[in-house]
Amino acid sequence: MTFIQSLIFILFSLTLPALWAVPKPIPNAPEIDASSYILLEFNSGKILAEKNPDKKVEPASITKLMTAYLVDKALESGDIHLTDEVTISEKAWRMKGSKMFVEVGKQVSVEELIKGMIIQSGNDATVALAEHVAGSENAFTEYMNHQAALLGMKNTSFRNSTGWPDNEHYSTARDIALLSQAIIRDYPDSYRLYREKEYTYNEIRQFNRNRLLWSDESVDGLKTGHTEAAGYCLASSALKDGMRLIAVVLGTDSDKARTRHSQTLLNYGFRFFESNRLYQANETLKTARVWYGEQEQVTLGVAKDIFVTIARGRYKDLDAVVEIDPKISAPVAMGQELGRLVVKLDDEIIVAEPLVATQAVNDGGIVQRVIDSVKLLFE
Numbered sequence: 001m002t003f004i005q006s007l008i009f010i011l012f013s014l015t016l017p018a019l020w021a022v023p024k025p026i027p028n029a030p031e032i033d034a035s036s037y038i039l040l041e042f043n044s045g046k047i048l049a050e051k052n053p054d055k056k057v058e059p060a061s062i063t064k065l066m067t068a069y070l071v072d073k074a075l076e077s078g079d080i081h082l083t084d085e086v087t088i089s090e091k092a093w094r095m096k097g098s099k100m101f102v103e104v105g106k107q108v109s110v111e112e113l114i115k116g117m118i119i120q121s122g123n124d125a126t127v128a129l130a131e132h133v134a135g136s137e138n139a140f141t142e143y144m145n146h147q148a149a150l151l152g153m154k155n156t157s158f159r160n161s162t163g164w165p166d167n168e169h170y171s172t173a174r175d176i177a178l179l180s181q182a183i184i185r186d187y188p189d190s191y192r193l194y195r196e197k198e199y200t201y202n203e204i205r206q207f208n209r210n211r212l213l214w215s216d217e218s219v220d221g222l223k224t225g226h227t228e229a230a231g232y233c234l235a236s237s238a239l240k241d242g243m244r245l246i247a248v249v250l251g252t253d254s255d256k257a258r259t260r261h262s263q264t265l266l267n268y269g270f271r272f273f274e275s276n277r278l279y280q281a282n283e284t285l286k287t288a289r290v291w292y293g294e295q296e297q298v299t300l301g302v303a304k305d306i307f308v309t310i311a312r313g314r315y316k317d318l319d320a321v322v323e324i325d326p327k328i329s330a331p332v333a334m335g336q337e338l339g340r341l342v343v344k345l346d347d348e349i350i351v352a353e354p355l356v357a358t359q360a361v362n363d364g365g366i367v368q369r370v371i372d373s374v375k376l377l378f379e
Helices: 003-021 060-077 090-094 110-118 123-134 137-150 173-186 188-195 255-272 366-377
Strands: 036-041 047-051 085-087 107-109 198-201 204-207 219-227 231-240 243-252 273-279 286-291 297-301 306-311 318-324 337-345 348-357
Touching: 036 173, 036 255, 047 255, 060 110, 060 123, 060 137, 060 173, 060 188, 060 219, 060 231, 085 123, 090 123, 107 110, 110 123, 110 188, 110 198, 123 137, 173 188, 173 219, 173 231, 173 243, 188 219, 219 255, 231 255, 243 255, 243 273, 255 273, 286 318, 286 337, 297 337, 306 337, 306 348, 318 348
Parallel strands: none
Antiparallel strands: 036 047, 036 243, 085 107, 198 204, 219 231, 231 243, 273 306, 286 297, 297 348, 318 337, 337 348
């Protein structure tokens, strides 16, 4: 091998690993023919794709997600029970659109009505549940708007429990994603019902309108919606390899389109991203010196689980730095902020969370305080 050939070989050998180390770029999110949409990672809350996420539109029967959430809340508090027998009002019985086919004056259990609302999208079942929880649908609607505010749904206004068309009844892709996230997080046992493909009541068999339940085994919810003004809508969620995604697609032109577009978004998220839990709540990440306390050390951690969603294959490139207050003096309360956890990918900060005390430290005695005062003179 000549000197020139050797030099070229050495330069190529040095350059090639550097080329391999360059991370693969994430392609742009797929373009989807819908009025608005959003793709959200459940644990980290990171948005992976969006289009007009805050555009106010009619949510149609996706509205029933809020009704279901409040029914779960009432069950949790003991205000109602699954075995309660609900007398079907004429208003519930007369509801048009999708129906469970309950009969006026008959008694139906809360458990059956929930299945009729979630699986069959029954407007009659939904109104019956709203009346049972709040006494009337109008009163229930006030609960809906109050809960929407609590969940941070800033661009949502409910006028009924079903999603029946109303000019003042609207929501957004972002707000629906937040609601979907709350349902899965707060009521995981009830959420299992959203994967059910069919339900038979009064010898009438009806199928869940979420077609993704048949075509993608990772999909386990949530809800479809359709009116002439809203178009065809779908809020869906899927769990694969420990990562859960929520996709909300609003305003498509057909049932097939909302299914296809939702699947496209979910495929994109799972193909190009990964989600990892970096730290658990109250896990000890560091210890720090405490002055004037009963003990000299305090353990530090984060108050909640910390998840990150990043480009697939980049986990090893994360860089975590713990910043601790330079002088910590007793007393220290459990949960007191004493620093900051910063996680970077390349030069971008992707996590910045308070570092808190995971234990309390009481004031030390007068002798300890004198000793520490002397030590500080030499620090």
